[in-house]
Amino acid sequence: MNRLILKINIYDFTPLTQAIHDALSESFSPGITTLIEMVIIGIAFITLFTILGLVMVYAERKVAALFQQRLGPMRVGFFGTAQTIADAIKLLLKEPLMTKNADKFLFNLAPFFVIIASFLAIAAVPFAKGLQALDFNIGLFYIVAVSSLGVIGILLAGWSSNNKYSLIGSMRSGAQIVSYELSVGLSLLTMVVLTGTLQLSEIIESQQDGWWIFKGHIPAFIAFIVFLVASTAELNRGPFDLAEAESELTAGFHTEYSGMKFSFFFLAEFVNLFIVAAIGATVFLGGWMPFHLGNWEGFNLIMDFVPPIFWFLAKVSFIIFIIMWFKWTFPRLRIDQLLTLEWKYLLPINLVNIVVMAFIAMQGWHF
Amino acid sequence: MNELKTGLETQEYFINMGPQHPSTHGVLRLMLTLDGEIIKNVEPHLGYIHRSIEKMCEKDQYRMIIHLTDRMDYLSCHINNEAVCLAIEKALEVEMTDRIKVIRTIIDELTRLSSHQLWWGVMGMDLGAITSFLYGFRDRELITDIFEETCGARLTMNYNIPGGLMFDIHPNFQKRTKEFITHFKKKLPEYDDLLSNNVIFKQRTQGIGYLSKEDAISYGVTGPSGRASGFSCDVRKLEPYMAYDRVDFKEILSTEGDCYARYKVRIAEMWESLSIIEQLIDNIPEGDFQVPTKKVIKLPKGEFYQRVETARGELGVYIVSEGKVSPYRVKFRSPGFSTLSAMNKMATGFKIADLVAIMSTIDLVIPDIDR
Numbered sequence: 001m002n003r004l005i006l007k008i009n010i011y012d013f014t015p016l017t018q019a020i021h022d023a024l025s026e027s028f029s030p031g032i033t034t035l036i037e038m039v040i041i042g043i044a045f046i047t048l049f050t051i052l053g054l055v056m057v058y059a060e061r062k063v064a065a066l067f068q069q070r071l072g073p074m075r076v077g078f079f080g081t082a083q084t085i086a087d088a089i090k091l092l093l094k095e096p097l098m099t100k101n102a103d104k105f106l107f108n109l110a111p112f113f114v115i116i117a118s119f120l121a122i123a124a125v126p127f128a129k130g131l132q133a134l135d136f137n138i139g140l141f142y143i144v145a146v147s148s149l150g151v152i153g154i155l156l157a158g159w160s161s162n163n164k165y166s167l168i169g170s171m172r173s174g175a176q177i178v179s180y181e182l183s184v185g186l187s188l189l190t191m192v193v194l195t196g197t198l199q200l201s202e203i204i205e206s207q208q209d210g211w212w213i214f215k216g217h218i219p220a221f222i223a224f225i226v227f228l229v230a231s232t233a234e235l236n237r238g239p240f241d242l243a244e245a246e247s248e249l250t251a252g253f254h255t256e257y258s259g260m261k262f263s264f265f266f267l268a269e270f271v272n273l274f275i276v277a278a279i280g281a282t283v284f285l286g287g288w289m290p291f292h293l294g295n296w297e298g299f300n301l302i303m304d305f306v307p308p309i310f311w312f313l314a315k316v317s318f319i320i321f322i323i324m325w326f327k328w329t330f331p332r333l334r335i336d337q338l339l340t341l342e343w344k345y346l347l348p349i350n351l352v353n354i355v356v357m358a359f360i361a362m363q364g365w366h367f
Numbered sequence: 368m369n370e371l372k373t374g375l376e377t378q379e380y381f382i383n384m385g386p387q388h389p390s391t392h393g394v395l396r397l398m399l400t401l402d403g404e405i406i407k408n409v410e411p412h413l414g415y416i417h418r419s420i421e422k423m424c425e426k427d428q429y430r431m432i433i434h435l436t437d438r439m440d441y442l443s444c445h446i447n448n449e450a451v452c453l454a455i456e457k458a459l460e461v462e463m464t465d466r467i468k469v470i471r472t473i474i475d476e477l478t479r480l481s482s483h484q485l486w487w488g489v490m491g492m493d494l495g496a497i498t499s500f501l502y503g504f505r506d507r508e509l510i511t512d513i514f515e516e517t518c519g520a521r522l523t524m525n526y527n528i529p530g531g532l533m534f535d536i537h538p539n540f541q542k543r544t545k546e547f548i549t550h551f552k553k554k555l556p557e558y559d560d561l562l563s564n565n566v567i568f569k570q571r572t573q574g575i576g577y578l579s580k581e582d583a584i585s586y587g588v589t590g591p592s593g594r595a596s597g598f599s600c601d602v603r604k605l606e607p608y609m610a611y612d613r614v615d616f617k618e619i620l621s622t623e624g625d626c627y628a629r630y631k632v633r634i635a636e637m638w639e640s641l642s643i644i645e646q647l648i649d650n651i652p653e654g655d656f657q658v659p660t661k662k663v664i665k666l667p668k669g670e671f672y673q674r675v676e677t678a679r680g681e682l683g684v685y686i687v688s689e690g691k692v693s694p695y696r697v698k699f700r701s702p703g704f705s706t707l708s709a710m711n712k713m714a715t716g717f718k719i720a721d722l723v724a725i726m727s728t729i730d731l732v733i734p735d736i737d738r
Binding site: 333 | 380381382388389404491494495496497498500501502505561562565567568570571718719720721
């Protein structure tokens with residue numbers, strides 16, 4: 001055990017993970033080692049989900065309060081910090097209800113689809129150097145692919161609830177996610193033209209001397225904006241929260257859910273927000289890579305002093321704040337306007353952008 | 368018969384919007400017939416909050432009727448009270464002092480402002496911008512504070528009585544109202560920043576829910592909703608009551624007739640209300656705040672009608688008296704009821720999301736519709 005503690009290095013987690021792996025390999029056969037590692041990672045992610053849920057719900061409420069000139073939760077705990085814990089307990093104790101003619105199997109299955117999609121996606125998120133569960137050569141593609149699985153859960157929820165509002169909500173959501181998936185994919189592809197790899201750890205390493213958003217000229221910036229807008233839409237968050245448009249469809253696809261099943265949807269929304277922010281931070285803002293300026297050795301050294309995990313969390317928080325800012329400022333779009341925005345504006349802009357980016361990369365004009 | 372046979376059976380989609388629904392703002396039930404998301408027909412069903420106020424008026428004495436009118440359009444309760452008071456005063460042929468007239472007018476306009484502020488906040492919330500709701504309430508709070516200081520109540524005020532006002536104004540009234548005006552003049556441009564000039568908001572409201580001038584007249588759509596269609600129907604201008612003949616204000620008219628026009632008319636009306644209050648607040652004449660009337664009022668035999676401009680449109684009070692302590696019949700012509708009848712005309716062919724915008728811009732108060 002002491003051996004492991006000695007290996008803890010906040011700047012690089014590789015020795016620690018390697019040491020755990022070595023220690024396990026000494027005692028067990030390779031198959032069992034993998035199994036134990038999977039269990040450890042699973043437990044770590046469940047813990048992370050809980051913490052993320054608690055922290056982000058609190059953050060959202062405080063950010064909303066900030067925009068709305070009020071205080072937000074203040075009563076439970078210091079500055080209302082225990083409010084989300086109280087809410088979680090309330091949700092746990094709530095009776096799970098089901099409508100009479102609901103499709104029981106699908107109704108119960110739907111929340112798991114949504115939450116499992118987030119579980120799969122978060123596995124590939126690089127939190128810090130060496131702190132990444134899955135790092136393989138198609139990491140970015142993998143995240144984009146599995147995160148879109150969640151829409152199946154939403155469609156199932158809307159269909160199986162036997163509620164007309166839910167059905168409309170889930171149909172909207174289906175159209176929306178399928179459309180905006182394209183823009184998210186293409187805006188990330190624009191950056192892949194520069195990075196030349198889909199492996200997330202390599203994408204971060206390639207930003208050693210500057211983040212892609214600075215190195216990639218205007219196309220990178222456009223891609224970042226498109227990514228932000230499209231991923232907000234993919235998250236079903238305001239101003240694109242048509243699937244749960246509260247004032248039109250009461251609560252949309254999760255109208256009939258209560259208790260823990262509802263909180264799965266709720267949790268998945270926040271975890272997905274985190275994942276999207278993490279991808280954005282990784283591809284555009286250098287992930288856990290500290291802010292470096294060309295040849296300024298002294299400056300870079302000071303920046304390196306801040307641990308990568310804090311850099312990562314700061315960048316993620318920044319993107320999350322922007323997405324929350326959207327939600328608390330803009331009115332909601334209508335479904336046809338939403339699809340017009342995607343197919344008539346974002347997609348063409350993206351396609352032109354990717355060509356421009358390819359040209360820049362070909363000519364080597366980027367830094 | 369000639370439809371293509373696709374092998375799929377299609378049918379229209381029925382949805383009950385309400386009686387419990389977040390954007391009907393009360394217990395209004397709309398039966399929607401949908402084709403996908405497009406509205407084919409809207410059928411409002413009323414009666415979920417019917418309290419038979421008109422019938423109750425028939426057994427009450429005249430002074431008691433006023434308390435019932437608070438509960439109709441609770442957002443412009445002072446103006447409702449005033450309508451009944453004016454009808455009674457007209458029948459009794461008592462002349463109000465200038466002081467009463469001016470104070471009533473100022474509070475009328477404050478009520479209109481607070482109603483429009485609430486409408487603005489709720490409008491934003493209906494379109495998904497929750498922040499505007501709290502902005503609206505922040506500013507409305509100052510007006511309700513003034514009301515509370517003036518007469519003790521914040522919402523259902525009962526400040527008017529036949530023959531004047533319940534109390535004289537509070538010594539702080541003028542000071543606080545002026546403070547509110549300076550505050551709100553700074554905040555009203557914020558409303559434009561947050562919603563009016565927002566691209567998404569414009570897209571959601573421009574060209575939506577069109578109502579022509581002819582339709583507005585034939586359905587009896589009055590108030591800001593009617594004026595947005597170009598129907599000049601401001602009772603304050605047409606039949607000035609109280610101090611409206613001595614103040615200078617514009618009747619806001621628009622010709623577009625869509626949701627955005629209705630929105631803009633209300634925002635412009637807030638500026639006009641501010642200007643009316645500004646003109647009067649420093650010139651409240653000295654005098655009595657009550658004109659002596661009998662404790663138990665008996666109206667002479669006959670029919671009396673008075674109309675006023677509430678925040679939602681024209682409110683008419685029709686009293687048939689047989690010379691007794693309570694009226695033979697009272698009929699309220701409420702603005703919301705007529706406006707709601709034009710809903711089908713406005714909403715057909717648009718989407719569900721547009722219906723929410725339309726309902727928001729015609730500013731429904733359900734207890735006003737179901738009296």
